[in-house]
Amino acid sequence: MTKHPKLELTWIGKENRPRLEPRVLLEDPAKSYYAKQRVTDNDIFDNRLIFGDNLLALKALEQEFAGKIKCVVIDPPYNTGSAFEHYDDGVEHSLWLSLIRDRLDLFWRLLAENGSIWIMIDDNEAHYLKVLCDELFGRANFVANIVWQSKDTPGNNSAEIAETHNHIIAYRRSELFRPNLLARNEKQIATYKNPDDDPRGPWLATPLTRVEHRERDYYAIKNLAGKKVWPPKGSSWRRPPATMQELEKDRRIWWGKNGDAEFPMEKKFLSEVKAGVVNQTWWPYEFAGSTRNASAEMKGLFEGTKAFETPKPERLLQRILDLASVNGDWILDSFAGSGTAGAVAQKMGRRWIMVELGDHCHTHIIPRLKKVIDGEDQGGISNAVNWIGGGGFRYYRLAPSLLKKDKWGNWVISKDYNATLLAEALCKLEGFRYEPSESVYWQQGRSTERDFLYVT
Ligand SMILES: C[S@@+](CC[C@H](N)C(=O)[O-])C[C@H]1O[C@@H](n2cnc3c(N)ncnc32)[C@H](O)[C@@H]1O
Structure with missing residues (x-):
């Protein structure tokens, strides 16, 4: 057997690993915030906002949180070369890889065995990041590369090909991770009908032919009008003869209203299909929101403050948390920006930890979360989840070096x-x-x- 050499990404400075001192987190009660009274029995108060560099903050969290975080969701600087108002987004490629690798190592230790990590990124670093994650987390733990349609405009100003998507690269901590199914929406439920008043309830007609010839499954069957029908040339039935007979006996084959159709369909009952819909890797802006939606969401939140330039839409975070967590789980975002992940987690009944290095931790995140807690933020996903406020968070900074x-x-x-x-x-x-x-x-x-x- 040929032995394949171990493939790995190399870069200048890869071998340098920081030695990290586990710092104490100091609470500043004047900046912590709680709802004046309980709003519901499920209010969550023990969320944490940490002001400081996330490498030290993650190390500081390790002792208490190793193995406890259900979902890490991060939106790190994409390394686009832009100098934004609130942070610089351009470092040398090798340096970016080292910075992200050191943090990924710590996330891995913080994640629960059934947890997962979701990283938002664009084409500047996405493919390097994928290879790096394969090396750190193992290819077997790759979950998906979701393509999110971040732009809802045609991008005609672009000189070359308009980049209208971002990636969300997801890895699981181990095979114990199971993505949640998505609840069926009204439109999906409405596709199930009951034209023959079947007592088993509404059903969906699914084709019984497959576009591939298989000798075993190429045979004639009779429709209800007694006519023999065959699968079209070059194709075959999806079921072998015995299964087809069982389906017929159980009135699970639909031959059209008059029973004389030439193509049988199988009835898939809503009551028998999976409790929800399996997620797909294509996330159009219609359901996940776009960067433009995210900026609009910001408007109402920060009157008089310079808007944060690169927020994510709340619906995008909602979709990730729906998939990767349930009520009460710990969510961690250590590149918090304007605090979207925490705001969404709070509204969805998850516990959260956010870390932010820039002063927008005070000018954006704290005011935003206060509005969420006071029930004054009616934007983003508030209406969809019937958010009325409640809960709170503690604010921490890192103690200086010992x-x-x-x-x-x-x-x-x-x-x-x-x-x-x-x-x-x-x-x-x-x-x-x-x-x-x-x-x-x-x-x-x-x-x-x-x-x-x-x-x-
Ligand atoms: C793309 S923005 C995140 C935007 C966020 N998802 C939102 O919806 O507002 C990246 C953020 O990471 C922060 N950041 C960069 N390096 C950091 C570090 N070492 N520690 C903590 N935060 C950092 C930046 O200040 C910036 O706010």
Whole structure:
């Protein structure tokens, strides 16, 4: 047997891996926000918004959240070379790959065994990203490359070929991941009819021929008017003779209103088909929204603030969360932008963690989420999910690094650390839960029943 060499993407600096200090997350209660009262019994309050670089933030989350995130959904800078108002979107290709690889490594550790990761991207890096993900996550865990029609205009201003789509590349953590089926919409349900008043309810007529000749399935059958019919030349029936007889006996073959059609159809009952519709990889803007819709959604949300340039439509995020999570699951978006993923997760009853590095964390995400929590955001998917507000989130920033170099170049404990923060940081570094004892003053951390950490 030929042994194939291991194929992998190489780039300058691939071998350099950052050494990350698991930082403490410091809550700032003045920026956290909660609904004034409970709106429903399912209100979710423990969502988290983290201000800071996501590499450190993901490392900070690892201790508490490893194996707990059901769905990572990210919309990282696409590396288009643009300098947007709120962030720069152009770094050297190798650097982009290193940056994204280091974060993907951490997502993998945070994901639940039945979880999945969904990455939005365009043609600048999509294909490199696919190869990188294959290498990190394993080709067997590739779920789909969804093509989202991001533009709803013809793109006639483009000098070459108008790019009207983005990709959403999805991987599962393991084979335990199962995408949810989509609920059938009214239009899909309406295609099931009951012209013969079958007591089994409405049904859909599906063809009984296949465009391929198979000797076994090429035979004559009689319609209700007694006429013998054959599959068209070069084709055959979809069912062998015995199955066809059973279908006939069970009144599952439809020969038209008068029973004299030349092509039989099989009746597929709504009551017997899958509970929902299987997802497809083509997502047109009619159901997923377009970038233009997303910008319009922004208008009502941020009066007086410069609009965020690259938001995603809420319906796009809704579709991903519908597919990859259920109520109460943890959703993580560490490139939060204007906070679409958190807003949608909140409205859909999921728990969320968002990380954002730019100051729009304060100018856009916090005001947006406050409006969502207060039930004042009636845009996006609010009407579709009957959103009336509720819940809340805690705001965190990253603690500074524990060690600093003094003027002689020696590593010393940073002066920013007081005794409490030092104890908490040491617990985190040593993999203990920070849990100061009420009776033993220097017992600060705990890992198992009989394993404690003492800091003095
Ligand atoms: C394409 S935007 C996300 C837009 C978002 N999906 C929305 O609907 O508004 C990418 C975001 O990632 C943020 N970002 C880039 N690098 C980051 C990092 N290292 N840590 C945290 N956020 C980062 C940028 O500031 C920008 O807001």
